Amino acid sequence: MLCIGEQRQEWCGGVRRRALVQAGFLGALGLTAPQHAGLCSAVAGRAVILLWLWGGPSHLDLFDPKPDAPSEYRGPYPTLETNVSGMQVTELLPALARRAHQWALVRSLFHQQNDHGIAGTIQMTGRSPQNGRVHPHAGAIVNRLRGNPRLLSGFFVLGDRLQQGHRLIQGEGGGQLGVVYDPLRVTYDPVAGVQLGEVQPPRGVDSARAGRRRSLLDHLAERSPTPTPARDAEALGQMYEKAFSLMTSSEGRRVFELEREPPKVRDAYGRHRFGQSCLLARRLVESGVPFVQVNWSTHVEAEEDAGDGGWDNHYRNFEMLADRQAWPFDQACAALLDDLAQRGLLGTTLVVAVGEFGRTPKINPNAGRDHWPGCYSALLAGGGVRGGQVIGASDARGEAPAAQPHTPEDLCATVLHSAGISRTDVLALGLPVEGEPIHELF
């Protein structure tokens, strides 16, 4: 173990990124000053905001209502006409319904994994784990190919490591691309505000002390029995240089300072964790970060199941949706689309809202819905997506795709396509490619 300040980190087989980041006092230096200076050029780049609805929201009760299905399927929430003729959602999404011209739905996603963790890995990486190897997250690929070299990271996750029960899930990192392309994590707490997490400087470490730690770090890295691969070492070195050169700069921290936003804007997103995280995502994208994932929750489970409000509503599904889940999602997602559009960023920023699967069309004996990978929906907006359209369709009960079936691999390919990354680009990284972009969206 390597003990650096208050942090104890493993030291075997190379240098762990988290330890290096903290030792290096990257604290609060998510972005560089030159990057802010070059804001205009950064805005021109393409970006992706993935709203990760962890736990698996019910497609029937939100995006794919089935008013003519039998009562044990359709659920209690009536359909709501959107501002696009013929497009409907349920009454739980009134704000998004008024903006349907901005977004599209894919109602025919499916796969075969009923487990949150595996399904989540597939959805985020676009591929099943093969022989224990986990494919890189789409954000890591975007970071590798489209990341601005002036940025500390081109891939942020707003939220803690995703968990299923007490198990951390795979697929949130750089995979074969290396830990350098893991996301940087920032969290928002309604009371404590923005928490910089792993880039937080340890208490009591000032810039002089950080400099001494940097020297120690260099020394240790040189003496590491298993040197970091050359490519990673170079990337890590660049990262540290950027961070140290700006260690005392307040410029780089500005992007995290939500209080710079007018109260009206913050209110529009909602003063809850998801809403303020969506606002932070917009600020990051505006500053040039090409991929931001906003985690709805850390756990799949609701508070009643020792979680923190995930969409895994095996019971009380209809109370959870109405009381705790649908309204903050509707509020924050609508505000995000408005904000991006107002700033001229929606055309270049793809917003995707999706979970790892849908939920059983048939209501279970506990007044809930269980896991259902056989058919589910995703909402996509911006980034070249034509709003006001529905791609694919589910059958009469929402149990299976009835037209234009698509897989998580297709959705992942669509995300990369919108980010300007081709199949050839991915193959050139030595990564296999599965799935095809859903071209009808564009």
Next chain:
Amino acid sequence: MCLLWACLLRVSRSTSCFSPVSCSSWAAAARRCNRWVLGVLAAAVAAGTAPGSSVRAAPGPRRITTDGRRKQDLAWSPDGRLLACSLYHTAGQIGVALFDPAGRLVRLLSTDPVEMAPAWSPDGKRLAFVHVTHSGTDGELDIHEMDLEGKTRRPVIEERKAFDMYPSWSPDGRQLLFTTTRDRTQEIYVSRADGTAPRRLTSDPSLKQHPCWSPDGKEIAFNSNRDGNFDIYTLDIEGQNLLRLTRERASDTWPAWSPDGRHIAFVSRRDGNPEVYVLNRDGAGARNLSRAPGFDDCPAWMPDGRTLTWVSDRDGGWDVYVLQP
């Protein structure tokens, strides 16, 4: 850095829109108009709605809590001196809390991670509530009761592999109303106050929520989707004479019977967002009382029968408002 974090903390906690900024904005508007009368009125409105103020500025709901934390399941004590509710008090934790009529937190009664949906015994000495027992990360919902200190607790309704919710004491204190999934559909049951002799009142595959007693103890009101979407229904205590009170193509939920038995308050989405409505006992005369663009839900009558209370996010946080309709 300390300054930065102090600043972040301060801003993140200032969820109220009734800050000095809003007061000064009103004053500035008045100066621009050069009309001192408007200035005086504006100041009065701002002051009347400021946290802790007891001044009622204008007709309309008056805010009594100011902490902004999510609250649900409001229930006034029979003497009107305490308001019980479910309070989202810490990340991932929901507990039963007591507030005074001025909106001050009196006490958080729950020590377990999740307890919610309190209901007062008619003598005002006990609360029935939903208690969650964790097994790993699975929760099981049962109904317990406790005293007002949260010390003496005991289970009342415990059915393994079933989810028991929405407790409501009968006006004479002898019976307890609740919903349960023990029959593999969500049904309304009534039992003795100690949880014995459970008796099923409903029997159909629809969802049923928020059952509550009429003041005379002869009927119950609840919401169900038996005819499509959620509507408000009444039923006598023998499970007969079902009456549908609302017929909108939008959800009507959270019924709350007025103490005089003449009205039922409820939440409706018929205007596109959750609003607090009240209708007559026979289902006629529905009218919107909340009239705000955000979220208004969880209505509860005060014992005086003239004052209605609910939770609203109209000022940014989740607070309790009162109105005399």
